[in-house]
Amino acid sequence: MKIAITWDYELFFGERSGTVELCMLEPSNRLLSLAGKYKIPFTFFPDAGCLIKFEEQAACNQDLQAIKNQIRLWDAQGHETGLHIHPHWEKSRWNGRQWEHDLSFYKLSDFSAEEASGIVERYASYMNSLLSQPMQSYRAGGWCAQPFAPVADAMKKTGIHLDSSVFKGGKNAKKPYYYDFTDAPEVSHWKFTEDPAVLDVEGDFTELPIASMNYSPLFFWKLFVFGRLFPSHHKPIGNGTPAKGGGSKKQLLTRAHRLCVSADGYFSTQLNRALRKAKQANEPFLVVIGHPKALTEYGLKTLEAFIAEHCGDHEFVTLSSVL
Numbered sequence: 001m002k003i004a005i006t007w008d009y010e011l012f013f014g015e016r017s018g019t020v021e022l023c024m025l026e027p028s029n030r031l032l033s034l035a036g037k038y039k040i041p042f043t044f045f046p047d048a049g050c051l052i053k054f055e056e057q058a059a060c061n062q063d064l065q066a067i068k069n070q071i072r073l074w075d076a077q078g079h080e081t082g083l084h085i086h087p088h089w090e091k092s093r094w095n096g097r098q099w100e101h102d103l104s105f106y107k108l109s110d111f112s113a114e115e116a117s118g119i120v121e122r123y124a125s126y127m128n129s130l131l132s133q134p135m136q137s138y139r140a141g142g143w144c145a146q147p148f149a150p151v152a153d154a155m156k157k158t159g160i161h162l163d164s165s166v167f168k169g170g171k172n173a174k175k176p177y178y179y180d181f182t183d184a185p186e187v188s189h190w191k192f193t194e195d196p197a198v199l200d201v202e203g204d205f206t207e208l209p210i211a212s213m214n215y216s217p218l219f220f221w222k223l224f225v226f227g228r229l230f231p232s233h234h235k236p237i238g239n240g241t242p243a244k245g246g247g248s249k250k251q252l253l254t255r256a257h258r259l260c261v262s263a264d265g266y267f268s269t270q271l272n273r274a275l276r277k278a279k280q281a282n283e284p285f286l287v288v289i290g291h292p293k294a295l296t297e298y299g300l301k302t303l304e305a306f307i308a309e310h311c312g313d314h315e316f317v318t319l320s321s322v323l
């Protein structure tokens with residue numbers, strides 16, 4: 001089985017963005033040491049809009065240079081970088097202390113087709129200028145990759161031919177989000193043209209879905225209780241607050257949820273279950289999502305144990321190498 005662990009590298013988008021040091025640099029350094037120890041590659045999806053906005057704001061210059069250095073470091077070490085777009089940065093404002101975000105422009109589909117295409121091309125060319133090889137893969141911010149048709153030409157122009165935004169069975173129509181993957185094809189990966197969740201054998205793009213599975217209320221009870229009892233193990237390293245709209249605590253504690261297979265914090269305890277399921281279903285690969293900002297001490301330990309256990313009998317690869 002090929003296993004691709006992917007990291008959306010970004011700040012928080014709620015009331016507090018958090019610091020670049022704790023949300024991005026420090027946890028990613030921990031991940032790079034882990035990758036070096038076991039000689040495995042990761043795939044990073046840096047939030048391109050954030051970097052471009054930082055270019056315009058002198059107060060963010062030091063952070064920007066540190067981020068660019070970290071990206072160049074992992075690039076030189078053989079990790080993959082993909083295009084990650086949180087287009088709300090187009091409307092974000094620096095208030096002298098921190099960033100204020102207008103999430104009514106959260107996803108590319110909140111912009112006109114022309115604006116959205118321009119964003120894709122601008123962000124991709126900026127990111128490619130930092131990298132040794134042009135990017136091949138895309139992940140929409142907040143999984144909001146639909147509709148894809150308005151930006152398909154722009155993606156093609158930039159050389160993007162892979163997408164990893166879909167997780168089978170996922171759905172969220174609560175503002176500012178919108179995605180519906182409930183009718184995604186029941187195959188491991190597929191070609192698409194206009195919608196990454198709809199198979200089109202003639203398609204120019206290939207969907208490499210993030211693995212997904214059900215999480216019971218018991219899982220979330222444990223997550224919240226351990227977080228309360230042992231904060232030093234379970235508190236995220238990142239120090240910001242998430243955007244609203246991701247599902248309430250009450251819902252999580254009372255019914256099962258179909259969510260991504262994730263390396264974030266306590267979610268990493270479920271990686272072995274995900275691998276077992278993927279093997280049973282004869283899947284050729286397992287794509288895992290994570291966020292450096294959401295790493296915890298406990299999660300890092302669990303992730304390391306997972307990698308140590310499986311790096312002999314499975315192959316850890318970059319996203320573009322899963323096929």
Ligand SMILES: [Zn+2]
Pocket residue numbers: 008010047084086140141142
């Ligand atoms: Zn993101």
